[in-house]
Amino acid sequence: MLNDEVSIEKREQYVAIITKKVDALTDLVTKILELSKLENTETVIPREWFSLDEQIRKNILFLEPDWGGKQIEMIPELIPLNIYGNKELLGEIWQNLLDNAIKFTPARGRIIVTMEELAGNVSIVFRDNGVGMDAETQSHIFEKFYQGTNQTARKGSGLGLSIIVRILEICDGKITVQSAPGEGTTMRVLLPVHPQE
Numbered sequence: 001m002l003n004d005e006v007s008i009e010k011r012e013q014y015v016a017i018i019t020k021k022v023d024a025l026t027d028l029v030t031k032i033l034e035l036s037k038l039e040n041t042e043t044v045i046p047r048e049w050f051s052l053d054e055q056i057r058k059n060i061l062f063l064e065p066d067w068g069g070k071q072i073e074m075i076p077e078l079i080p081l082n083i084y085g086n087k088e089l090l091g092e093i094w095q096n097l098l099d100n101a102i103k104f105t106p107a108r109g110r111i112i113v114t115m116e117e118l119a120g121n122v123s124i125v126f127r128d129n130g131v132g133m134d135a136e137t138q139s140h141i142f143e144k145f146y147q148g149t150n151q152t153a154r155k156g157s158g159l160g161l162s163i164i165v166r167i168l169e170i171c172d173g174k175i176t177v178q179s180a181p182g183e184g185t186t187m188r189v190l191l192p193v194h195p196q197e
Contacts, residue, residue, distance in 0.1 A: 045170055047195070050087045052122065053078040053115060059094040060113065063102060070107045077114040081122060083193045089167045090191070096160040097126045097187050104130035104185065120194060126187045133179040141177060172196050 060076055067074050101111045105128045112127045133141065142165045161175075168175055172192050179185040 045086045045089065047085050048087060049082050049084050052081050052083045052090075052124075055087065055091055056094050056113060056115070056124070059091065059098055063095070063098050066099070066102045067105075067111065070102065070105070070109070072102065072105055072108070073110045075110065075112045077112065079115045079117065081115060081117060081193070083122060083191065084195045085171055085191065089171060093164050093167055093189060094124075096164050097189070100160060101126050101128040101130065101185070101187075104128065106130060117193065118190075120192060122191050122193050124189045124191070126189075127184065128186075129184040132181045132183045132185055133177070134181050138177055138179055142175070 056078060057076060060074060064074075098111075098113075105111055110129050112125075114125045114127070116123045116125075142161050164175060167173075168189065168191075174190045176188045177185065178188075
C-alpha cells in the first residue's frame with residue numbers, strides 16, 4: 001500500500017500501536033536488566049528506618065490513574081509503622097503487587113491493602129476480587145517469565161513476581177499467594193520490622 005493511500009486516521013492508529021509495542025519492549029528490557037542486577041546483588045544492601053505505611057500510601061496514589069480509571073474501590077487499611085529496610089527495593093514490591101491487582105481486577109472491583117504487626121514482623125496483604133488463579137498457575141506464579149494459564153494470562157513480561165521474590169530474599173522477607181478462579185487473589189508479604197542480626 002502506498003503511503004498516500006493511508007488515511008491520517010489510520011496512520012495515527014499505526015503510530016499508536018507501534019508506540020504501545022515499543023513501550024512494552026522497553027518495559028521488558030528494563031525488567032530483565034533489573035532482575036539480572038538483583039540476581040547479582042550481594043545480600044548486604046543499604047537499609048534505613050522509614051515509614052512503611054506512608055510508602056505504600058504513596059504507591060497507591062501514584063497508581064490512582066490506573067485504578068481510578070477502572071473505577072476500582074481502593075481500600076487501604078494501613079497502620080502507622082516504621083521499619084528498617086531498603087526503601088527503594090521495598091517500594092518496587094508494592095508497585096508490582098498493586099499493578100498486578102489493578103490489572104486483574106475488573107472495572108468497579110475492589111482492592112484491599114492491609115498491614116498488621118506480628119511479633120517483630122509486619123504482614124502486608126493485597127486482596128482483590130479479580131479473576132483469580134487456578135492451582136497450576138499458583139504453583140508456578142513466582143517463576144521467571146511465567147504468565148499463567150489462559151484463564152488468567154494477560155499481556156506482560158512474567159517478570160514482576162520474580163523480581164519481588166528476589167527482593168524479598170535480599171530483604172529477609174517472604175511472599176505467599178492464595179487464590180481461586182473467579183474469587184480473586186490474596187498476596188501476603190511478611191517482612192522483619194527491626195534490623196536482623
